[in-house]
Amino acid sequence: MTTISYLGSRYQVRSGESALDALVRGGANVPFSCRRGSCQTCLMRAVAGEPGPVAQRGLRQELVETHHFMPCVCHPTEDLTIEAPDLSQLLLTAMVSGVRRLDDRVVRLSLETERVLECRPGQYINLYREDGQSRSYSVRGLVDEDYFVEVDVQRVPGGAFSAWIHEGLQEGDTVKVQGPLGDCHYRPEDDGRPLILIGTGTGVAPLHGIVRDALRQGHTGGIWLYFGAREAKWLYAHEELTALAAQGVSYRAVVLEGAGDQGATERGALLQGDVVTRAFAEHPDASRAVVFLCGDADLVQRARCEAVLAGARRDSIRADPFESEVAAPPRDTQIIEGIEPDPELWEALGRGPKLRAILEDFYTEVYQDERLSPFFHNVTRERAVDKQYSFLADMFAGTKDYFGLKPFNAHHWMVISDELFDYREAMFERHLRRHQVPEPMIRRWAHLHELFRREIVKSRARGLFLEGVEYHLDRFQEEVVTVAGLCDGCSAELLVGDTCRLHVRTGQVYCQRCDAAAAE
Structure with missing residues (x-):
């Protein structure tokens, strides 16, 4: 019988039992969801011992190389010492090579990483502060042409992280980055198909990069880029995007308010209305199109729905919604x-x-x-x-x-x-x-x-x-048995009056004999 050591306790793994089953049976408060290796929620890192190749199947190569594995599909053949995943090992050091202010709300950050990141425009990186806080930012530049990894960062009212970038970062500073991540980018097999790109705010930055990438690869289909904003003054990259017309790109700047105002018309032809409505009014049949969506999460969700209604294939809708760090309540x-x-x-x-x-x-x-x-x-x-x-x-x-x-x-x-x-x-x-x-x-x-x-x-x-309150159920609590039954861990009889451990979400109950042994 093999043993798993975790956070000072030891857990015996029974025949046919997964490492996750042994941990849960023993009362370890570990995260899990699917229990079959689909979601990777239970990810752990092996400090000693080999979890086996099956427990690492489907993980990114850098996770495999740093001994991460999924306990839910791990049936250990030797003792393991494990710990919570350590993603800090996946971080790279980058030097800030430029902080360029584009307007009152947006700066363009240029980063030189310690080794070249094979980033594609539309993918994203995670940027870390010294205190471990991180945010995700979409890549706009072509690394093999621009050399630097470039991201546009919009200042968020009350946002400490964006304030740190806008006010605290200077050329020559070093930061930690992780990536590239995501699949919202142009692919060679997209050639010849219509490209529909819709974005708001700094979501237009990766879309601009995707267009440049497509043009560089000789894309032969039509390209339509839609940039939406409330007012013309928020079209921060309007001049750069207008220049794409010379390369055959159909660029539409769509504002909700004031398209005909003098200040707006001085920036070139603007359309008034909703950017998603405009895009799919012009493309009622998107069955052949590749649709790229970046920016505000609500807009991206609405555009996804309209793309599906217009017949876009699911594998041809690529999205990068800018979600808030604060988890939203149900809608x-x-x-x-x-x-x-x-x-x-x-x-x-x-x-x-x-x-x-x-x-x-x-x-x-x-x-x-x-x-x-x-x-x-x-x-x-x-x-x-x-x-x-x-x-x-x-x-x-x-x-x-x-x-x-x-x-x-x-x-x-x-x-x-x-x-x-x-x-x-x-x-x-x-x-x-x-x-x-x-x-x-x-x-x-x-x-x-x-x-x-x-x-x-x-x-x-x-x-x-329930009634606007979120109740987290991934936890154990002690209960007194009121109806006799069997332990879900070892099938021992649970008698009325016995004390058991109940996993609140799954409803599984465990007897006291299934408790983890104390650490040596």
């Missing part, structure tokens, strides 16, 4: 209230029977899928079908009879990436086509699912929201 109640019934689609589904048939086929595949099935631990396929049927029937028919968990709370503990969300949606759309749902209706259905992306996609687990 699904407001989203649901804004959804109009779709009687045409409801009739096409036979007012229910065809919807159930689609869901039964879909969830049969989900429960066999190694990436999606882990999120349905202890949930029967029939229950999953029933819950989804009730929710979708309510949306399409407009009956407002659904009283189950809304999307945020139903997924609050699940760590799901944008890529995994798209993977699930692509699978679902394949089933819609197998059941011969008309393509315009598939787009409307996909649009409805897309409305809830921000309620579902997250990089860390959230708590359950």
Whole structure:
């Protein structure tokens, strides 16, 4: 029997048990979500011992090289000493080679890293202060042409990090960076396809870089760049972007207010209105397009939805939303209230029977899928079908009879990436086509699912929201057994009056014999 040492305690790993199972059974308060290696929430680092290649499958190479692994798929064959992930080992030192003020709100930061970063415009880096605080910034420049890694940083009112960059950083200072990260960039296979780029604020910086990258690679399709702002004065890179017209780029500057004001017209032709509405009014069919979205998270989400409605393929929508560091409360109640019934689609589904048939086929595949099935631990396929049927029937028919968990709370503990969300949606759309749902209706259905992306996609687990209060359930608490049962760790009998440990989120109970031994 192998042993895991963690934070001064030792945990015995039983036959057939994963390292994560042993830690949880022993009462270790470790983060986890899918328990099958999909989400990487339980990531740990091996200080001594080898976790094995299966426990590192799918990790970035730098994580493998620094001995990180996933306990949920680790079945150790030797003793391990482990610790929380140490991502500081992935950081590079960079020298600030330039801080250029572009206007009252934006500075352009140029960084020279200790080794060349193979950054593509549209990817992002994490910039760290000495106190360990970090923020993500999108790369705008072409490193092989511009040499430096360039990011545009907008000052956020009350933001200590952006204030540090605007006021504290000077040429010659050194900082730590991590990256490049993200996949919102141009690819050779995009050649010949229309490129639609939509951004606000400093989100236009990576979009500018993506356009330059496409032009450098000889892109032969059309390119449309939409830059949205409230007023003309916030179009901080307008002159640079206007110059792209000479290279065949269709540039649209769209402001919500004052397009005809004298100060605005002096900056060149401006359009008035909503930038997302303008973009998809000009591109009602985006089925062949590659869509790039950067900037304000609300705008990016809205543009994603419109792109899906216009027929853009999910693998052709590349986004970099600038999310706030403060986790947002659920918005699904407001989203649901804004959804109009779709009687045409409801009739096409036979007012229910065809919807159930689609869901039964879909969830049969989900429960066999190694990436999606882990999120349905202890949930029967029939229950999953029933819950989804009730929710979708309510949306399409407009009956407002659904009283189950809304999307945020139903997924609050699940760590799901944008890529995994798209993977699930692509699978679902394949089933819609197998059941011969008309393509315009598939787009409307996909649009409805897309409305809830921000309620579902997250990089860390959230708590359950009840009456506006978030309750974090990833914890243990002691309970006195009131109904006899079995320990979920060792199957020992739990008698009425026994003290047990309850994992609040999963509902699993463990007897006192499953407690971790004290450290030596």
